[in-house]
Amino acid sequence: MKEVYTLEDLRQWEAATAGEETPLRLAVFGDPVAHSRSPQMHNAALEACGIAARYCRLHVRPEELAEALRLLPRARFIGANITLPHKTAALGLLDAVDDHARKIGAVNTVVVEGERLLGFNTDGPGLLRAVQAEFGVDLRDLRVMVLGAGGGAGRAIAAQCAIENCERLVLVNRTFEKARQLALELKPFFKGPRVFGPRPRLEAVPWEEAKLAAQLTNIDLVINATSCGMKRTDPSVLPASILQANLLVYDTIYTAQNTPLMEDAQSVGARAANGASMLLYQGVLAFEIWFNRPAPVEVMRAAMER
Numbered sequence: 001m002k003e004v005y006t007l008e009d010l011r012q013w014e015a016a017t018a019g020e021e022t023p024l025r026l027a028v029f030g031d032p033v034a035h036s037r038s039p040q041m042h043n044a045a046l047e048a049c050g051i052a053a054r055y056c057r058l059h060v061r062p063e064e065l066a067e068a069l070r071l072l073p074r075a076r077f078i079g080a081n082i083t084l085p086h087k088t089a090a091l092g093l094l095d096a097v098d099d100h101a102r103k104i105g106a107v108n109t110v111v112v113e114g115e116r117l118l119g120f121n122t123d124g125p126g127l128l129r130a131v132q133a134e135f136g137v138d139l140r141d142l143r144v145m146v147l148g149a150g151g152g153a154g155r156a157i158a159a160q161c162a163i164e165n166c167e168r169l170v171l172v173n174r175t176f177e178k179a180r181q182l183a184l185e186l187k188p189f190f191k192g193p194r195v196f197g198p199r200p201r202l203e204a205v206p207w208e209e210a211k212l213a214a215q216l217t218n219i220d221l222v223i224n225a226t227s228c229g230m231k232r233t234d235p236s237v238l239p240a241s242i243l244q245a246n247l248l249v250y251d252t253i254y255t256a257q258n259t260p261l262m263e264d265a266q267s268v269g270a271r272a273a274n275g276a277s278m279l280l281y282q283g284v285l286a287f288e289i290w291f292n293r294p295a296p297v298e299v300m301r302a303a304m305e306r
């Protein structure tokens with residue numbers, strides 16, 4: 001199996017994969033895509049379940065996405081995952097999109113059903129499962145602050161919090177206008193009768209230390225959905241001086257065991273987890289959509305950690 005396949009390969013898939021013992025019937029579409037850990041996780045699951053199919057990486061540029069998706073039935077694919085930068089564009093290129101993915105505004109999982117392509121989103125539900133697994137709590141019971149709410153992951157996470165009707169949702173983004181816009185979009189989810197004191201249940205807040213510090217006194221869970229922290233030299237997204245021991249901190253970054261934000265959170269006694277569990281559970285949920293059976297979670301976890 002090649003490390004990365006291209007649209008040209010997909011156009012003549014049987015020929016491009018002729019040497020394979022087991023047919024390649026699942027892929028992750030991305031640009032770039034070479035870093036994706038999804039093949040190792042899904043191939044371990046396919047093997048453990050005795051399914052005669054393999055999962056690979058497909059480098060697909062934005063202008064190639066529509067054609068690549070339409071080639072899936074002819075190449076006899078079971079489905080695909082969609083990653084950066086295609087999650088929003090894919091929404092408009094499929095035959096049907098599940099209600100949850102439509103609410104989130106992005107697709108990360110595609111199912112091929114005959115000639116039809118069906119879209120789902122497991123990023124938000126993956127985060128939900130990850131928070132339960134890491135901290136033993138449900139999003140709906142929490143006051144949540146999302147840092148990086150204007151990015152792709154941040155939007156999906158914020159929408160999931162809104163769908164769960166969490167107690168409070170505070171949206172923060174370096175470019176404030178994106179957080180403000182998202183707050184407007186999510187307003188209908190917070191119209192319900194739940195009232196928790198004088199603080200609004202949904203707020204967009206500018207990225208200013210004093211404002212964030214004031215907000216954090218009314219927050220249970222901070223989620224970092226920015227890309228700041230991916231490099232070892234990145235600063236922590238929040239200064240340790242405004243963190244408190246009672247906070248739960250979930251950093252969606254999974255390239256490091258401990259990110260700068262996690263280290264700062266732990267230094268004040270707060271509990272912190274990295275994004276590996278979100279990556280795992282979005283994959284688990286995608287597998288369950290494709291095969292309509294429970295995924296071998298521990299096999300997938302072990303494969304991802306290797």
Ligand code: NAP
Pocket residue numbers: 084123147148149150151152153154173174175176178225226227228230237252253254275276278279280282
């Ligand atoms: P994206 O769409 O490019 O969004 C990047 C976000 O980070 C934007 O909100 C951006 O703010 C913000 N940002 C970038 N540098 C910043 C800085 N120095 N200070 C403050 N904010 C900064 O990327 P994405 O796909 O959403 O990915 C974002 C993060 O989520 C990445 O770390 C990725 O690893 C993680 N992620 C994890 C999983 C998982 O399964 N664990 C899945 C998807 C993504 P502006 O809007 O102002 O540019």
